[in-house]
Amino acid sequence: MSLDLHTxxxxxxxxxxxxxxxxxxxxxxxxxxxDLKFSPYLYVLPFFVIFAVFSAYPIIYxxxxxxxxxxxLNATISFVGLDNFxxxxxxxxxxxxxxxxxFGIFLLSTVPQLxxxxxxxxxxxxxxxxQTFFRMAIAxxxxxxxxxxxxxxxxxxxKEFGLANWLLDLVGMExxxxxxxxxxxxFAISTMVDWRWVGYNALIYLAAMQSISKDMYEAxxxxxxxxxxxxxxxxxxxxxxxxxFTLIVSTIGGLQLFTEPLMFTSGAGALSGxxxxxxxxxxxxxxxxxxxxxxxxxxxxxxLVLFLLIALVSLxxxxxxxxxxxxx
Amino acid sequence: MTTTTLRPPARxxxxxxxxxHKADRIWKATPLTWVGLVFxxxxxxxxxxxxxxxxxxxxxxxxxxxxPFLPGGKLGENIQRVLENGDAxxxxxxxxxxxxxxTITIATVFFGSLAGFAFAKLRFRGKNAMLLIxxxxxxxxxxxxxxxxxxxxxxxEWLNTMPSVTIPFLIGGFGIFMMRQYAEQAVPNELIEAAxxxxxxxxxxxxxxxxxxxxxxxxxxxLLTFMEQWNQFFWPFVVLADPANPTVQISxxxxxxxxxxxxxxxxxxxxVATLPLFVVFVLFGRQIIGGxxxxxxxx
Numbered sequence: 139m140s141l142d143l144h145t146x147x148x149x150x151x152x153x154x155x156x157x158x159x160x161x162x163x164x165x166x167x168x169x170x171x172x173d174l175k176f177s178p179y180l181y182v183l184p185f186f187v188i189f190a191v192f193s194a195y196p197i198i199y200x201x202x203x204x205x206x207x208x209x210x211l212n213a214t215i216s217f218v219g220l221d222n223f224x225x226x227x228x229x230x231x232x233x234x235x236x237x238x239x240x241f242g243i244f245l246l247s248t249v250p251q252l253x254x255x256x257x258x259x260x261x262x263x264x265x266x267x268x269q270t271f272f273r274m275a276i277a278x279x280x281x282x283x284x285x286x287x288x289x290x291x292x293x294x295x296x297k298e299f300g301l302a303n304w305l306l307d308l309v310g311m312e313x314x315x316x317x318x319x320x321x322x323x324x325f326a327i328s329t330m331v332d333w334r335w336v337g338y339n340a341l342i343y344l345a346a347m348q349s350i351s352k353d354m355y356e357a358x359x360x361x362x363x364x365x366x367x368x369x370x371x372x373x374x375x376x377x378x379x380x381x382x383f384t385l386i387v388s389t390i391g392g393l394q395l396f397t398e399p400l401m402f403t404s405g406a407g408a409l410s411g412x413x414x415x416x417x418x419x420x421x422x423x424x425x426x427x428x429x430x431x432x433x434x435x436x437x438x439x440x441x442l443v444l445f446l447l448i449a450l451v452s453l454x455x456x457x458x459x460x461x462x463x464x465x466x
Numbered sequence: 467m468t469t470t471t472l473r474p475p476a477r478x479x480x481x482x483x484x485x486x487h488k489a490d491r492i493w494k495a496t497p498l499t500w501v502g503l504v505f506x507x508x509x510x511x512x513x514x515x516x517x518x519x520x521x522x523x524x525x526x527x528x529x530x531x532x533x534p535f536l537p538g539g540k541l542g543e544n545i546q547r548v549l550e551n552g553d554a555x556x557x558x559x560x561x562x563x564x565x566x567x568x569t570i571t572i573a574t575v576f577f578g579s580l581a582g583f584a585f586a587k588l589r590f591r592g593k594n595a596m597l598l599i600x601x602x603x604x605x606x607x608x609x610x611x612x613x614x615x616x617x618x619x620x621x622x623e624w625l626n627t628m629p630s631v632t633i634p635f636l637i638g639g640f641g642i643f644m645m646r647q648y649a650e651q652a653v654p655n656e657l658i659e660a661a662x663x664x665x666x667x668x669x670x671x672x673x674x675x676x677x678x679x680x681x682x683x684x685x686x687x688x689l690l691t692f693m694e695q696w697n698q699f700f701w702p703f704v705v706l707a708d709p710a711n712p713t714v715q716i717s718x719x720x721x722x723x724x725x726x727x728x729x730x731x732x733x734x735x736x737x738v739a740t741l742p743l744f745v746v747f748v749l750f751g752r753q754i755i756g757g758x759x760x761x762x763x764x765x
Binding site: 265 | 743755
């Protein structure tokens with residue numbers, strides 16, 4: 139789509155350079171040439187400056203720091219090779235606890251989240267009165283911050299006087315201490331994630347559904363395919379690229395989970411994620427190592443392993459999603 | 467797309483499809499659809515309603531059994547209490563959040579449109595490699611570099627100041643990508659050519675031809691950026707440890723760490739922190755939804 143601006147540029151000359159610039163103002167050829175050659179770089183420069191200083195450099199530095207025992211408490215820094223990684227992977231139950239928690243909450247939230255979003259989008263993809271109202275209403279949760287969501291749900295899941303326990307009481311069940319029990323805390327945190335993101339994903343699916351040709355559905359209907367059948371045989375396969383997209387976005391977000399579990403407790407030691415770390419995620423553990431134990435080299439190793447996990451799971455999701463839908 | 471075999475042969479133009487009535491029925495909403503949708507809407511709106519219920523009651527009434535479901539009359543009082551709460555500094559937090567989110571929004575729209583224009587319409591060496599770097603940058607979580615970034619902020623003496631949460635986010639890959647996608651189709655090449663023939667520099671082409679054409683995309687990018695930045699938590703939590711100079715989300719955190727959890731005050735705080743975005747959503751909800759849906763189809 140690029141234009142070769144060189145050929146359309148005027149041969150230059152004309153105009154009074156002292157006059158204030160106007161649309162018809164002409165410039166000397168040499169200036170035009172320089173302008174065409176260098177201004178694109180000038181226009182993309184801000185990104186690359188910010189990226190280099192605040193992204194690329196810290197990432198490279200993380201790799202280096204992970205190979206040392208750097209800490210604000212150590213007077214000298216020594217190179218320790220892969221020691222941090224070895225310790226992390228073979229001799230750190232708390233890290234593995236955080237990995238299990240993160241994956242548990244990730245699965246518990248992502249699977250229902252995307253399925254609910256699909257169903258909701260399918261419903262919105264009908265002839266409806268008040269389309270705009272429904273879209274606005276299901277999109278509302280995305281305007282709240284994760285911190286706000288976590289605070290609201292923290293009270294819903296309060297041990298005493300909580301809304302969730304009131305509902306349980308209505309149906310004759312025992313109240314649950316949502317923060318004490320591991321699975322209960324995962325469930326509570328998952329609902330926070332889902333409440334905020336189901337509508338967002340539904341809108342994305344809806345957009346993709348609307349770009350599927352209606353002829354396909356009509357032909358299927360004439361052939362006697364039920365709605366359910368159409369959903370599985372037309373909608374889902376056609377949505378494959380979008381499903382992969384939402385899966386990867388949810389993976390990146392889900393494995394970085396931090397704010398919801400942090401705000402789930404109110405005390406100062408919130409980074410430890412519950413009395414026995416039952417809902418401490420990898421990111422919470424990372425900050426725990428970094429800011430409470432001051433093992434900076436070790437924190438570098440945690441950050442790198444977290445990144446590798448995200449990349450790996452994204453890849454697995456991608457392969458799975460590709461396979462599942464192409465079978466249909 | 468793999469299922470093109472399902473596509474029926476093209477119908478002769480002008481003639482209604484066979485059995486049009488039956489085909490039309492697919493798109494009708496069934497009663498079950500309605501029930502599901504109404505249920506979904508209730509679930510998605512209820513927490514907002516509940517926020518108002520708790521924010522408008524005394525703390526005792528908020529912590530009662532059964533939980534309250536109707537708003538009380540203490541909303542103004544609770545909001546006043548939370549605004550005056552010295553530990554949370556929520557007024558300072560609101561001002562800081564406006565400053566930070568506003569600055570980032572303006573910078574993202576400006577730099578994003580400039581770079582998007584360059585990537586969509588200009589020729590230069592290394593363009594594709596640069597685009598690839600931008601795409602890759604969107605995939606990298608901030609946690610990966612959080613420690614060196616923190617050390618860098620400490621060395622720059624930006625800890626507990628607003629530059630630490632502003633400068634690194636002035637322009638990101640998403641803004642550039644979105645603007646590039648839009649510029650490719652919204653800015654006609656003929657118009658650029660005509661401007662070149664008239665002797666416009668690339669800057670003047672950007673300012674007089676590209677900027678007017680990009681206005682709708684700029685509005686959407688601006689809205690999404692503002693919302694995202696207003697809601698930032700992780701990085702502010704790391705670098706704004708001193709409660710004297712928070713963003714509004716960090717103020718909420720301070721409210722929650724108080725020894726006696728005063729829920730009606732906390733909820734008044736969440737209401738205050740959400741109100742600006744609520745206003746934005748009421749005014750520009752359609753554009754925000756349009757932006758989310760558009761971004762999805764293109765990606």
